[in-house]
Amino acid sequence: MSPEKSAELLFPFDEIRSEQDKLLLLVDTMIKNRKNLLVHAPTGLGKTIGVLGPALKNAMDDDLTILFLTSRHTQHKIAIDTLKKIKEKYDISFDAVSIIGKKWMCGQEGVRTLYSSEFSEYCKKVREDKKCDFYTNTRKSNKLTVSAKKILSDIKAISPIDTEKMIDICIEEKLCPYEMSLALAADSKVIITDYYYLFNPNIGDNFLGKINKKLENLVVIVDEAHNLPLRLKDLASEHLSSLTLKRAVQEAKKSGYSQTIGTINQIQEVLLDLTSKLRSGEERIVTKNDFYNPIENELDYDQVIEDLEFVGDSIRESKKTSYIGAISRFMEKWIGRDEGFARIASIKKGFKEEHILLSYRCLDPSIVAAPVANATSSTILMSGTLTPIDMYSEVLGIENSQGVVFPDPYPKKNRLNLIIPKTTTKFTARNDIQYKEISKICADIVNKVPGNSAIFFPSYYLKDSINRYFSEESRKTVFNEDPRMNKDERHSLLENFKGYADTGAVLLGVSSGSFGEGIDLPGDYLKCVIVVGLPLRAPDLETKSLINYYDRKFGKGWDYGYIIPAMSKAIQNSGRCIRSETDRGVIAFLDERFAWKNYFRLFPADWDIKVTAEYDKMIDGFFVK
Numbered sequence: 001m002s003p004e005k006s007a008e009l010l011f012p013f014d015e016i017r018s019e020q021d022k023l024l025l026l027v028d029t030m031i032k033n034r035k036n037l038l039v040h041a042p043t044g045l046g047k048t049i050g051v052l053g054p055a056l057k058n059a060m061d062d063d064l065t066i067l068f069l070t071s072r073h074t075q076h077k078i079a080i081d082t083l084k085k086i087k088e089k090y091d092i093s094f095d096a097v098s099i100i101g102k103k104w105m106c107g108q109e110g111v112r113t114l115y116s117s118e119f120s121e122y123c124k125k126v127r128e129d130k131k132c133d134f135y136t137n138t139r140k141s142n143k144l145t146v147s148a149k150k151i152l153s154d155i156k157a158i159s160p161i162d163t164e165k166m167i168d169i170c171i172e173e174k175l176c177p178y179e180m181s182l183a184l185a186a187d188s189k190v191i192i193t194d195y196y197y198l199f200n201p202n203i204g205d206n207f208l209g210k211i212n213k214k215l216e217n218l219v220v221i222v223d224e225a226h227n228l229p230l231r232l233k234d235l236a237s238e239h240l241s242s243l244t245l246k247r248a249v250q251e252a253k254k255s256g257y258s259q260t261i262g263t264i265n266q267i268q269e270v271l272l273d274l275t276s277k278l279r280s281g282e283e284r285i286v287t288k289n290d291f292y293n294p295i296e297n298e299l300d301y302d303q304v305i306e307d308l309e310f311v312g313d314s315i316r317e318s319k320k321t322s323y324i325g326a327i328s329r330f331m332e333k334w335i336g337r338d339e340g341f342a343r344i345a346s347i348k349k350g351f352k353e354e355h356i357l358l359s360y361r362c363l364d365p366s367i368v369a370a371p372v373a374n375a376t377s378s379t380i381l382m383s384g385t386l387t388p389i390d391m392y393s394e395v396l397g398i399e400n401s402q403g404v405v406f407p408d409p410y411p412k413k414n415r416l417n418l419i420i421p422k423t424t425t426k427f428t429a430r431n432d433i434q435y436k437e438i439s440k441i442c443a444d445i446v447n448k449v450p451g452n453s454a455i456f457f458p459s460y461y462l463k464d465s466i467n468r469y470f471s472e473e474s475r476k477t478v479f480n481e482d483p484r485m486n487k488d489e490r491h492s493l494l495e496n497f498k499g500y501a502d503t504g505a506v507l508l509g510v511s512s513g514s515f516g517e518g519i520d521l522p523g524d525y526l527k528c529v530i531v532v533g534l535p536l537r538a539p540d541l542e543t544k545s546l547i548n549y550y551d552r553k554f555g556k557g558w559d560y561g562y563i564i565p566a567m568s569k570a571i572q573n574s575g576r577c578i579r580s581e582t583d584r585g586v587i588a589f590l591d592e593r594f595a596w597k598n599y600f601r602l603f604p605a606d607w608d609i610k611v612t613a614e615y616d617k618m619i620d621g622f623f624v625k
Contacts, residue, residue, distance in 0.1 A: 010053040012085040023050035031058040036401035040386040070223035083160040096160035096190035105177040118321040134176040185211040215375040225381035229365040236362035238333035248323035274345040283346035340364030342545035366397030417609040421592040425533030443473035451527035454507040456573040458535040477505040511535035528586040529577040567602040
């Protein structure tokens with residue numbers, strides 16, 4: 001690409017990486033033609049700048065706004081830093097802002113322990129009652145105050161601005177960081193935020209209205225788009241448990257709403273009837289009317305929703321959160337559409353007691369994604385694991401689109417890809433003999449690797465079962481992921497692990513846990529990743545419903561609902577190892593099923609992956625080169 005074309009597409013660096021020029025030109029063309037694009041681009045190609053530069057150029061030329069969506073806070077900073085480089089190199093004027101979850105930007109004490117839905121209701125109440133000084137200092141009659149306008153002018157002078165800087169400035173000035181971010185977003189060319197600010201049906205329209213943006217004038221960039229289907233399904237799902245009902249009764253007693261107790265008890269009776277023939281750990285499919293009719297026959301279903309919502313709002317005035325309000329929210333969701341959803345009643349094992357769970361689970365993310373993505377000027381979905389592209393376009397309902405798969409940009413000689421077919425984590429084959437063999441192979445590998453290794457398991461149960469033997473055989477310090485760790489504890493564990501880069505340590509994690517993706521361990525921080533077993537979904541009723549649904553819709557139930565999501569997760573785990581063109585490392589997949597045709601076909605086509613039982617010799621040879 002010529003320097004002139006590079007400058008035209010606002011590329012801020014001196015050198016363009018291999019394949020990056022193709023991405024720049026492709027993004028420019030697709031946005032110009034108002035088409036959607038799905039991009040599989042492995043780590044190292046430079047997706048962020050490859051997409052942001054040409055998108056910003058088109059946004060400035062055609063009066064569009066870029067909505068850069070990512071679930072990772074670290075990616076917010078990368079995007080902001082990239083935009084600062086563009087602004088500095090080309091001396092162009094534009095605003096850009098990073099917005100995270102409203103709860104995490106709030107200056108009120110104690111709100112971070114609330115669930116998002118609880119915080120939303122609490123925030124609405126204190127604003128309406130004029131009990132939030134941060135908000136009243138920022139807005140009056142829904143307009144910015146004089147002091148807020150002054151600070152906004154100062155903030156624009158240093159834009160693009162990241163979330164942390166915005167929060168610091170606003171809290172010091174006793175202003176609401178979220179409202180100030182919205183005010184900046186209204187004038188911004190680039191807004192970096194989370195998926196739900198666009199795709200959550202209860203938030204998206206309201207958010208766009210507040211910043212005065214319309215879907216047809218947006219260029220939407222979805223980062224880590226392989227996560228989008230699951231995130232959207234979770235957004236559209238809801239559940240009700242007997243624990244919530246029990247706490248709602250206690251809440252009604254404490255708050256003096258004795259009449260509400262009878263209503264809650266009747267709902268509890270319905271749940272008991274739905275699960276009367278189930279034992280602990282069992283579940284069954286139910287229908288909308290199985291829950292709706294018994295309540296409607298005794299009470300008025302719609303009136304119950306209104307009554308519980310009223311009581312919930314009243315309690316939130318002093319308590320911030322309300323279990324009674326949560327029941328109302330569930331009941332409203334429950335009477336939604338049937339197609340693309342599964343209704344499931346189950347009895348779950350708890351720490352102290354069993355509890356009943358009634359779930360309204362979304363199976364089809366296109367219900368949420370398609371109306372949004374297909375209404376924008378252009379939507380770009382990108383990820384390092386977005387294959388097969390056709391599956392993602394079909395599952396998300398993306399129309400008028402093109403998909404492209406870029407090759408791995410890093411030297412193939414720098415990675416040793418192995419499948420070791422000597423063991424399995426298949427449920428019917430799980431026993432101590434398998435655990436000991438898996439432990440031995442893992443220990444053999446990490447003891448040979450000159451540096452840090454990470455091992456990812458399908459579940460915490462398997463991790464702990466195998467670690468009973470592995471911790472005895474490993475000659476290296478073992479760091480163990482715990483699901484109860486908070487953000488600070490996870491950060492501390494990772495930093496301590498990185499400190500062993502010279503002597504070597506082992507990080508044990510779970511495929512779908514905090515370390516399975518979203519962490520960067522470049523250079524000498526990680527020399528080996530072992531993926532133990534296939535992280536397949538539990539074969540529960542939701543999974544079976546998903547497989548049946550995709551079978552009816554696409555004729556690809558097992559692929560779309562079971563096999564491909566597991567392989568995508570395994571490949572995503574393996575990507576923690578090679579993060580730059582100079583990194584060298586071993587990636588081992590430990591399960592005989594990885595060598596089976598149905599799974600092997602899903603590995604990237606440009607991987608030179610070897611199926612072998614002589615892994616020890618190959619690893620020795622790799623690290624002495």
